[in-house]
Amino acid sequence: MNTSAYGAETTAEAISATAVAALADRRLDWRHKAVPATANGTTQAEFVAARHNLADLQTPLLTLDDRAIRGNADRLASWCSEHGVLLAPHGKTTMAPQLWTEQLNRGAWGITLANFAQLRVAREFGVRRLQLANSLTDPHAIEWVAGTSTADAPILSWVDSADTVEVINRTLEATGSEAVLDVLVELGGTGGRTGARSVDAALDVARAVSASGHLRLVGVSGYEGSLAHTADADSLAAVRSYLGRMRQLHEQLLAAGLYGSDAVILTAGGSAYFDDVVSVLSPCISARSEPGGPENSPRVELMIRSGAYIIHDDGFYRGISPFSRNGGQPFASAMHGWARVVSQPEPGLAILDAGKRDLPVDEGLPRPQLFGPALGGPMEPLTGAEITAVNDQHCYLKFDAGTTTVRPGDVVRLGLSHPCTAFDKWTIIPVLADTDGDQTVVDLIHTFF
Secondary structure (H helix, E strand, O other): OEEOOOOOEEOOOOOOHHHHHHHHHOEOOOOOOOOOHHHOOOEHHHHHHOOOEHHHOOOOEEEEEHHHHHHHHHHHHHHHHHHOOEEOOEHHHOOOHHHHHHHHHOOOOOEEEOOHHHHHHHHHOOOOOEEEEEEOOOHHHHHHHHHHOOOOOOEEEEEOOHHHHHHHHHHHHHHOOOOOEEEEEEEOOOOOOOOEOOHHHHHHHHHHHHHOOOEEEEEEEOOHHHOOOOOOHHHHHHHHHHHHHHHHHHHHHHHHOOOOOOEEEEEOOOOOOHHHHHHHHOHHHHHHHOOOOOOOOOEEEEEEOOOHHHOOOOOHHHHHOHHHHOOOOOOOOOEEEEEEEEEEEEOOEEEEOOOOOOOOOOOOOOEEEEEEOOOOOOOEEOOOOEEEEEOOOOEEEEOOOOOOOOOOOOEEEEEOOOHHHOHHHOOEEEEEOOOOOOOEEEEEEEOOO
16 A cells, blocks of 8 residues: 555555666667667667676676665665655656666655656656655646646645745736645745745735635745755754744744645755654654644655765765764665776876766765776776866776786776766666675666756
């Protein structure tokens, strides 16, 4: 059984198993740079059944780790269950329905997305419950959501200004639509991204929603990650202060009777500060069942939207994730880059065949981990080395020529930072059973960016 839009139980599929399974019938060819030329014309199912391993692939390459993916997915699902919160993972991290399936099968409420194009991908694969972590202002998107969202297959979206409310009203009135869209009022913060900049401004937005014949207010939303980028005391204080304002907004909406539903959602929490979100906002959940509460007070659910956790990394998220910060066991990095030395033009410098078109660099440069003479062969630690620059198709590897010998043809395994900008560079990504052990290719992940 699955949890529906506002807590009821349903037997409907969270995602179409048939549509996802059909990916196995897609034929592999030159459009898929991770696939060796010898596999052209075979289907994904045939390729996986052949039990290829890492040595059968070529560089540059991004691989995933099946053991790490499943462990990460299990871990956050258990954490959310223990803390009584919903999870609507941000699907834009991977844009991979196969991985969304792993998350939904572990009890995720639905999938969060960032724009209209991503919503269309999700519905094509039958994702039933969707949240747009953004405002609808494009007329085509508004009309599509109005014609697609239903009580059993909802699409929630956010509003952060009366102008946005007016855009939606005007668009739906022009088409003669009688649709009523479920929205959450978004609270932002000075210097942040979107969102009303104060509680009072957000209340004004909520009043505009309440006066609209085309909108229904079903919650409060926000994104604390745009207000901090580290785990130091000042950043954590800024995050918690912001979350406190979200709670204040929710309480004032309750007092003013501005919610239009008997069940509402409070949602925040990316992959960096989800523990703080639960710490500050979870009292809003328990308040719904307190004796003596308002007779018509709506049921309140808290939802986090962590997306990067299922892949994690060896950089930004490893340093900032709550599981890393609190001295526990971090999530496991489920992605690695592989690059081959194409030139060793001067002592201590090797040029690798992977660059910005292949690997993420926006949250830190790739980190050399291991090297060896062949892909899929024995490797040893590459100590004292670093990537100092990255071009479109090359990395600059600096190493100690006095202690390390790196030759053309050698392969370097790279730790990466930021899965969100790793996946968009690959249409297919091979999954290894266990990167450090069994390097059999057990799946191919399709992405749709």
